[in-house]
Amino acid sequence: MPAYxxxxxxxxxxLHEVLKVSEAPVPGYAxxxxxxxxxxxxxAGKLAADVLAPLNPxxxxxxxRLENGVVYTPTGFQAAFAAMKEGGWNGLDLPEEFGGxxxxxxxxxxxxxxxxxxxxxFNMYQGLTHGAIGAILAHGTPQQKATYxxxxxxxxWTGTMNLTEPHCGTDLGLLRTKAEPQPDGSYKITGQKIFIxxxxxxxxxxxxxxxxxxxxxxxxxxxxxxxFIVPKFLVNDDGSLxxxxxxxxxxxxxxxxxxxxxxCVMNYDGATGYLLGELHKGMRAMFTMxxxxxxxxxxxxxxxxxxxYQSSLSYAKDRLQGRAVTGAANPSGAADxxxxxxxxxxxxxxxxxxxxxxxxxxxxGAALIDRTHRSKDAEAEAMISLLTPVIKGFQTDMGFQxxxxxxxxxxxxxxxEEQGMSQFVRDARIAMIYxxxxxxxxxxxxGRKLALNxxxxxxxxxxxVKGFIKDNAEDETLAKDFLEPLKQASKDLQAAAMxxxxxxxxxxxxxxxxxxxxxxxxxxxxxxxxxxQIAKAALAARAAGGADPAFLEAxxxxxxxxxxxxxxxxxxxLARITSGAGPVMALAAEAF
Numbered sequence: 001m002p003a004y005x006x007x008x009x010x011x012x013x014x015l016h017e018v019l020k021v022s023e024a025p026v027p028g029y030a031x032x033x034x035x036x037x038x039x040x041x042x043x044a045g046k047l048a049a050d051v052l053a054p055l056n057p058x059x060x061x062x063x064x065r066l067e068n069g070v071v072y073t074p075t076g077f078q079a080a081f082a083a084m085k086e087g088g089w090n091g092l093d094l095p096e097e098f099g100g101x102x103x104x105x106x107x108x109x110x111x112x113x114x115x116x117x118x119x120x121x122f123n124m125y126q127g128l129t130h131g132a133i134g135a136i137l138a139h140g141t142p143q144q145k146a147t148y149x150x151x152x153x154x155x156x157w158t159g160t161m162n163l164t165e166p167h168c169g170t171d172l173g174l175l176r177t178k179a180e181p182q183p184d185g186s187y188k189i190t191g192q193k194i195f196i197x198x199x200x201x202x203x204x205x206x207x208x209x210x211x212x213x214x215x216x217x218x219x220x221x222x223x224x225x226x227x228f229i230v231p232k233f234l235v236n237d238d239g240s241l242x243x244x245x246x247x248x249x250x251x252x253x254x255x256x257x258x259x260x261x262x263x264c265v266m267n268y269d270g271a272t273g274y275l276l277g278e279l280h281k282g283m284r285a286m287f288t289m290x291x292x293x294x295x296x297x298x299x300x301x302x303x304x305x306x307x308x309y310q311s312s313l314s315y316a317k318d319r320l321q322g323r324a325v326t327g328a329a330n331p332s333g334a335a336d337x338x339x340x341x342x343x344x345x346x347x348x349x350x351x352x353x354x355x356x357x358x359x360x361x362x363x364x365g366a367a368l369i370d371r372t373h374r375s376k377d378a379e380a381e382a383m384i385s386l387l388t389p390v391i392k393g394f395q396t397d398m399g400f401q402x403x404x405x406x407x408x409x410x411x412x413x414x415x416x417e418e419q420g421m422s423q424f425v426r427d428a429r430i431a432m433i434y435x436x437x438x439x440x441x442x443x444x445x446x447g448r449k450l451a452l453n454x455x456x457x458x459x460x461x462x463x464x465v466k467g468f469i470k471d472n473a474e475d476e477t478l479a480k481d482f483l484e485p486l487k488q489a490s491k492d493l494q495a496a497a498m499x500x501x502x503x504x505x506x507x508x509x510x511x512x513x514x515x516x517x518x519x520x521x522x523x524x525x526x527x528x529x530x531x532x533q534i535a536k537a538a539l540a541a542r543a544a545g546g547a548d549p550a551f552l553e554a555x556x557x558x559x560x561x562x563x564x565x566x567x568x569x570x571x572x573x574l575a576r577i578t579s580g581a582g583p584v585m586a587l588a589a590e591a592f
Contacts, residue, residue: 001057001418001419001420002053002056002057002307002308002310002311002419002420002421002424003049003053003310003311003314004048004049004053004117004118004307004310005045005049005310006041006042006044006045006048006049006114006117006118007306007359008038008041008042008045008114009551010356010359011041011110011113011359011363012034012037012038012041013537013551013555014359014360014363014534015032015034015037015106015110015363016034016037017537017538017540017541018360018533018534018537019106019363019364019367021037021106021367022034024367025375026104026367026370026371026374026375027374027375028102028103028104028370028374029104029106029370032103032104032106032107037107037110040092040103040107040110040111041110041111041114043087044089044111044114044115045114047083047084047087047089047115048114048115048117048118048119049118051079051080051083052080052115052118052119052122052123053118053119053307054076055074055075055076055077055080055119055122055260056118056119056120056121056122056260056420056423057420057423058074058075058076058260059073059074059077059119059121059122059259059260059261060121060257060259060260060423060426060427061074061259062074062075062259062260063259063260064201064252064259064260064261064262065252066200066249066251066252069200069248069249070200070202071199071200071201071202071249071252071262071264072201072202073201073202073203073260073262074259074260077122077203077260078202078203080119080122081122081125081126081155081203081204084126084155085154085155085156088100088101088154089111089115089126090126090129090130090153090154090155091153091154092107092108092111093105093106093107093108094130094133094153095137098145098149098150098153099149099150099153099154100153104366104370104374105366105369105370105373106363106366106367106369106370108130108366109295109299109362109363109366110363110366112127112296112299112303113299113302113303113306113359113362114303116299116300116303116304117303117304117306117307118307119260120258120300120303120304120427121257121258121259121260121261121427122260122261124197124198124258124261125158125198125201125203125204125261126155126158127293127296128158128159128160128161128197128198128293129152129155129157129158129159129198130292130296131159131161131290131292131293131296132152132159132160132161132208132210133149133152133153133159134288134292135161135210135227135276135285135286135288136148136149136152136210136229136276137149138285138288139227139276139277139278139285139288140229140276140277144229144274144276147235147239148208148229148231148235151206151239152208155204156204156205156206157204157205157206157207157208157231158198158201158203158204158206158207158208159207159208159209159210160196160197160198160199160207160208160209160210161196161210161286161290161293162193162196162199162209162210162211162212162230162266163193163212163286164193164194164195164196165177165191165192165193165194166192166194175212175213175214175225176191176214177189177190177191177192177193177211177212177213177214177268178190178191178213178214178215179213179214179215179226179228179273180215180216181215181216182272185274186272186273186274187213187215187228187272187273187274187275188270188271188272188273189211189213189228189230189247189268189270189271189272189273190268190269190270190271191213191268192250192265192266192267192268193211193265193266193268194253194265194266195253195263195434196209196263196264196265196266197258197261197262197263197264197434198261198262199249199262199263199264199265199266200232200248200249200262200264200266201262205233205241206231206232206233206235206241207231207232208229208230208231208232209229209230209231209232209247209266210227210228210229210230210276210286211227211228211229211230211268211273212225212226212227212228212282212283212286213225213226213228213273213282214226215275215279215280217280218279218280219280222283223280224280225280225282225283226275226277226278226279226280226281226282227275227276227277227281227282227285227286228273228274228275228276228282229273229274229275229276230245230247230268230271230272230273230274231245232244232245232247233245234272245271245272246268246269246270246271246272247266247267247268247269247271248266248267248269249262249264249265249266249267250264250265250266250267251264251265252264252265253265255430256426256429256430257423257425257426257427257428257429257430258426258427258430290435290436291385291388292369293435294388294389294391294392294435294436294441295362295365295366295369295384295388295391295392296435297392297396297431297434297435298358298362298365298388298391298392298393298394298395298396298431299362299395300396300399300428300431301358301392301395301396301397301398301399301400301428301431301432302354302355302358302359302362302395302398302399302402303399304399304403304424304427304428304431305351305354305355305358305398305399305402305403305406305424305428306355306359307424308351308402308403308406308407308421308424308425308428309348309351309352309355309402309406311406311419311420311421311424312347312348312351312405312406312407312409312410312421313339313348315338315409315410315413316337316338316339316344316348316409317337317338317339318337319337319338320333320334320335320336320337320338321335321336321337321338322335322336322341323335323336324336324340324341338409344409346565347405347406347408347409348409349558349561349565350402350405350565350566351402351405351406352558353531353558353559353561353562353565353566354398354399354402354527354562354566355402356534356555356558357527357530357531357534357562358395358398358399358527360527360530360531360533360534361387361391361395361526361527361530362391362395364530365384365387365388365391368380368381368383368384368387369384372384379460382452382453382456382457382460383457383460383461385449385452385457386445386449386450386452386457386458386461387526389436389441389442389444389445389449389519390441390445390519390522390523390526392435392436392438392441393432393438393441393442393445393516393519393523394519394520394522394523394524394526395523396428396431396432396438397432397438397520398523399428399431400425400428400429400431400432402428403421403424403425403427403428404425406421406424407421407422407424407425438516438519439515439516441519442515442516442518442519443512443515445515445518445519445522446500446504446511446512446514446515446518446519447511447512447515450497450500450518451501455497455501458497462490462493462494464529465486465490465525465529466490468486468529468532468533469483469486469487469490472532472536475536475539477539478532478535478536478539481535481559481560481563481564482528482531482532482535482536482559482560482563483532485528485563485564485567485568486525486528486529486532486563486567488567488568488570488571489521489524489525489528489567489570490525492521492525492570492571492573492574493521493522493525493570495574495578496514496517496518496521496573496574496577496578497518499514499577499578500514500518500577503580507580507581509581509584509585510580510581512581513580513581513584513585514576514577514578514580517573517574517576517577518573518577520569520573521569521570521573521574521577524566524567524569524570524573525567525570527562527566527567528562528563528567531558531559531562531563532559532563534555534559535555535556535559535560538552538555538556538559539556
C-alpha cells in the first residue's frame, strides 16, 4: 500500500530560499523563521504519515453510509478528526480573537498540502469549514461571528457551501431554492441542493451550512440571490445547541472517488436561515468563500500528484523488470529496477517537475493573498485574482495527468486496487470539476480576468517576467538553461493575449475556442517563472556552500527538465489559439 512522507525540506526551501518569507514586508512574516516553520511542518508531517495516510485506503474502501438520516464516516475518521481538533490545525491561520493562532495564510497552505496528500477526502471536512469561516469573517455581523466562529475554528462545528441544484450547476441564475422572510428577521429556506461535500456526518456536533437562495424582490437571475447561514441545529442565545433545524441529507452520492467524504443531497424544508451579508448580494459573499476554495482545489491538484509520485518512485526503484540498454545496472539480480529505463525516467521527471513547480506557484499565490489581506496591497489582489483560475484549472488538469502517469509506472499492478494507485487517479479527477469546472475557469480567465481594469494585471505579470529576465541576464548558467526558455514562453503568452484582443470583440468564439489552451499556456509560463526563481535560489545556495549539494543539484536538474521538455508546450497552445474558432465550430451540431 502507498506510504507518504511530507516533503518538508522542499517546502522549507521554497519558504526561505525562494520566497524569503522572514524578510518580506508582510505583517506576521518576520516570525516565520526556519525553526518555527520547520517545527510546524514536522508536526503536520507526523500527523499526516502516522494518522491520516493509513486511513486513506480505509476511507476509499469503506466510504460513508447513510442510516436513518445520519451519515457515518469510515472507520478511524472520528479519532483522526479528534487529533486534528486537539492540534488546533484548522485555526492555524485564523484570527486569534476566535481561537485561531493567527499565522499567515501561507502557512495554512503549506500545511494544507501535507494533509491533502495524506488523505484528501478526510481533509475536506476541515477544508470546507475553513472556507465557510472566511465568508462569515468577511460578511457576518458581530453577533454572527461571535455565535459561529469560535466553534467552527475549533472544529466543534463544521461548515459547508450549498450552491448546486439538480437543474443548475454553473448557471446559478436558474436557482430555485426560496428564502421567505419571517417577522423575527430570519428566513425560511426551502429547496434542494446537490453535491454538498461534508453535508452530513458524525464528526462534529453541528454543521453550519451556507446556502444560496432567492428572497422576494431581488429580480431575475443572479441579482436575486442571497446567502444564508442555516445551521443543522439552531443555536440558543447562550451558545448552546437548540432544536434540530429542518435540513437533512436525503441521499449520499455514489462517486468515482473521494469516498471518505460524504457528498450529500441536502433537503431544506422550511429551515430557519439567517441572512449573511447584504440582501440580494449573495454571489459576492459566496465568492469570498469560492475564491479561497479554488486556490485550495489547485493545491489538491498537485498534492494528490505528490502522493502518487512518491508511490511510483518507490515502485520504480524496487521493481525489477528488463535490463538497461547501456548494460546491466543490477548484474547480481535477474533484472534491473524500472528506474534505469529512459521512458520511466521521463514519466517520473514529468511528475516531479510539475509537482515542485506547482508547489512554488501555489505558495507564491498564498503569499499574494497575505499581501492582499495583511498589507492591503491592491496590486497583489489584482495578481492573485488573475492567477486563481490558472492555479485551479492548470494544476488540477496536470495533477490528474501526473496521477495517471504514476499509475502507469506500475503497469498492470497499477490497475489493481490493492496497490492504491487507482485511488489517487479517482480522487484527483474531482478537482478538475468542482469549485467551477476547468472549462469555466478558462472562460473566466479569457472572458473576464484578462481584460479586467484594462488588462492591468496581465501587463503587470509580463513586466514581472521581463524584469526578472533583465535583472538576471548576466548569470550565464541561469540565462542559457532558464531565462531563454522563459523569454520564449512569455512571448507566446503575449502573442496569445494579443490575438484575443484583436479578435475577441469581432469574433467572441475565436477567444472562447482558445480559452483552455490559453489557461494551459499561462500555467506553463507561470511554472517556467517559478523554476527560474527556484534555479536562481539553488545556484545562490550552491555558491554559498549550501549544506546539501545533492538537493541543490536535483533542483537544478529538475528545473532544466521542465524548461527543456515541458515549457515548449506554450508553442503548441499558441498554434491552437491562433487557428481561431473555425476548426472548432465548423461542424454543425446535427452532424456530430
